[in-house]
Amino acid sequence: xxxxxxxxxxxxxSAVYEEYRSRLLKGENPKDILDDLGIKKYCCRRMFISHRxxxxxxxxFDDMMEHDSY
Amino acid sequence: xxxDMRKEKTRIGDILRFKLKGSIPFANAIRRIMISEVPTYxxxxxxxxxxxxxxxxxxxxxxxxxxxxxxxxxxxxEVITFVLDKEGPCTVYSGDLKSETGExxxxxxxxxxxxxxxxxxxxxxxxxxxxxxxxxxxPCNSAYRQIEEEVEFLVESHGNMEPEEIxxxxxxxxxxxxxxxxxxxxxxxx
Numbered sequence: 001x002x003x004x005x006x007x008x009x010x011x012x013x014s015a016v017y018e019e020y021r022s023r024l025l026k027g028e029n030p031k032d033i034l035d036d037l038g039i040k041k042y043c044c045r046r047m048f049i050s051h052r053x054x055x056x057x058x059x060x061f062d063d064m065m066e067h068d069s070y
Numbered sequence: 071x072x073x074d075m076r077k078e079k080t081r082i083g084d085i086l087r088f089k090l091k092g093s094i095p096f097a098n099a100i101r102r103i104m105i106s107e108v109p110t111y112x113x114x115x116x117x118x119x120x121x122x123x124x125x126x127x128x129x130x131x132x133x134x135x136x137x138x139x140x141x142x143x144x145x146x147x148e149v150i151t152f153v154l155d156k157e158g159p160c161t162v163y164s165g166d167l168k169s170e171t172g173e174x175x176x177x178x179x180x181x182x183x184x185x186x187x188x189x190x191x192x193x194x195x196x197x198x199x200x201x202x203x204x205x206x207x208x209p210c211n212s213a214y215r216q217i218e219e220e221v222e223f224l225v226e227s228h229g230n231m232e233p234e235e236i237x238x239x240x241x242x243x244x245x246x247x248x249x250x251x252x253x254x255x256x257x258x259x260x
Contacts, residue, residue, distance in 0.1 A: 015179055018180065038082070065183060
């Protein structure tokens, strides 16, 4: 799951994560999305850029859920 | 003393810029108090009734704690209770935390994903605290720079309260501290 706050500055970056994800999957450039969402500081920007989402929108947590017995 | 106030709204909080006529140590005192001594609400106690999600209880509790809660506390003993009950397949958002006395600052923060048959049922209590104890109670980020005779301030709030409110409470706290020092000095002189 995406971190709720930026590790360095504590800004609540997860409030715009859902929009970032949907726009990224539409094929937009991450730089343009982050500029548009108002994520200016590089500590916050790296939180988004280093979060892995594949072409189908799957994250690491989706793999974890698959291996769960419930 | 404070001039040229400009406020800017962003998706993740408000940014306030203003100029202050005063010394650098005074500006630093205000900055430090805004960051670490202004009281706010944050979730501190989580009672988990059922958690069959793929995330551990303590990890969920930690994520819940970082969600900013709106409101300016009036006393130290205030408590806001939230309840959450969700069944998969779905994503649990911060907006699913229901309360009669308070509200979360952002409703679209993803907390955990649930798949078919997984359930999350919990109750949590938000209490009053300060940023010195834990960063979840920190209401803002702040920085300043000196430009000639003035100090230019920048306050980025995290959604707990308006940056102006943070500034006013920080000045009140500084005033209380100064008065306490004066009182102590007077007892020494006697």
